[in-house]
Amino acid sequence: MSDDSPSFPRHTDLPIPATAPGTLAMHEEPTPPKRPKLIVFLAILGMTLLIAGIAGWKDMQISKAIAMGKAFKMPPDAITSLKVKQETISPVLETVGSLASLQGVMLSADLPGIVTSIQFESGSHATNGQLLAQLDTRQEDAQLRTAAAKLDLARQNLERARDLSAKRVIAQSAYDETKSQYDAARASVDETQATIDRKTIRAPFDGFIGIRQINAGQYLKSGDPIVQLESLDPIYVNFALPQQHLSNLHVGQPIRLQADGLPDKVFKGAISAINSMVDTSTRNIQIQATVPNPEHLLRSGMFSGVQVLLPNKESAIMIPATCVQYAPYGDSVYVIGTMKDPEGKEYLGVKEQAVTLGKTLGDQVEVLKGLKENDEIATSGIFKLHQAGAVKIENSVQPGNNPAPKPSDS
Secondary structure, eight states: OOTTSOOOOOTTTSOOOOOOTTOOOTTSOOOOOOOOHHHHHHHHHHHHHHHHHHHHHHHHHHHHHHHHHHHOOOOOEEEEEEEOOEEEEOOEEEEEEEEEEEEEEEEEOSSOEEEEEEOOOTTOEEOTTOEEEEEOOHHHHHHHHHHHHHHHHHHHHHHHHHHHHHTTOSOHHHHHHHHHHHHHHHHHHHHHHHHHHHTEEEOSSSEEEOOOOOOTTOEEOTTOEEEEEEEEEEEEEEEEEEGGGGGGOOTTOEEEEEETTOTTOOEEEEEEEEEEEEOTTTOEEEEEEEEOOTTOOOOTTOEEEEEEEOSOOEEEEEEEGGGOBOOTTOOEEEEEEEEEOTTSOEEEEEEEEEOEEEEEETTEEEEEESOOTTOEEEEEOGGGOOTTOBEEEOOSSOOOOOSSOOOTTO
């Protein structure tokens, strides 16, 4: 801008007019009013009182719930009980065995031939000597007739030679030759008959027939199977026991047997044979027992549990197996006794007691350590018990406690 242009005064150069007291200059903005401190204080105070009230109300609720919890008492659990006592028992040796038939055989073809007839049904019973199957013997039958005719002629010649020899008409050598021809003819008949018999399959003993392995018209080679035949009553059970028990074993000693597949049946038998030597690899001795099997429930090849009853008696604490609480860290039972609550009142409760178990006998199990005679223990309902829990005894129904249980349908 040139120096000749008109100049105007800057606003900084203008004089500021004086203002009267209590008035604002036109260029100043008004100041907002300040929030009163009293309102803030009252709000904070109200919030504090509200929180304190809620906390007090909750504290009162919690205190009341705690008091109710302390005053609440669980009702006693209903259980059955039993007083422990010493019993005289017959110890047993337990092992496993395998069943075998008294007589058992797979009937097979002795000579090759074609099956012409089958005279049995699978699963039926056969008697000793019963015809089961017949192979083709037409050629042998023809040979038998020829041999029989030669035998008849040889018999007649022998009778004539005997008369002539008695009258001293022929020499003794002629008679001997005629006698030899007769014997040879008779042997030929017997040989042919034996061949026919070997192609005639008969039951060698009484027993049960299995499933047939042949069909009519089938060609059998020598040794081909025909059918299994088993005698099932009585039946054998073979088992082994360690050699240290040999002195306690003898022929006639009673045993009990339970077979897989027949869990509700207990079979009784007796030892019938003890092997003459001990197995050098296992140091076990093989034993065979005979078990009556009139209902033919036991079959050859079945797996079974065997208990050998020992003659000596011993005293032991036996309790029902139902009262034992089994656990990986140790077995225990609940002992019943008088206890006191925190207020000093007496009540009937239970205490968990660790025990060491021994042998099992039927429904019972032996306690080696942890219990003494006259201790009262819970025998059922133990799954709901806990340490120092109150109980109520209801002995109207007791669990099984039989050393030799016998099912009702056995």
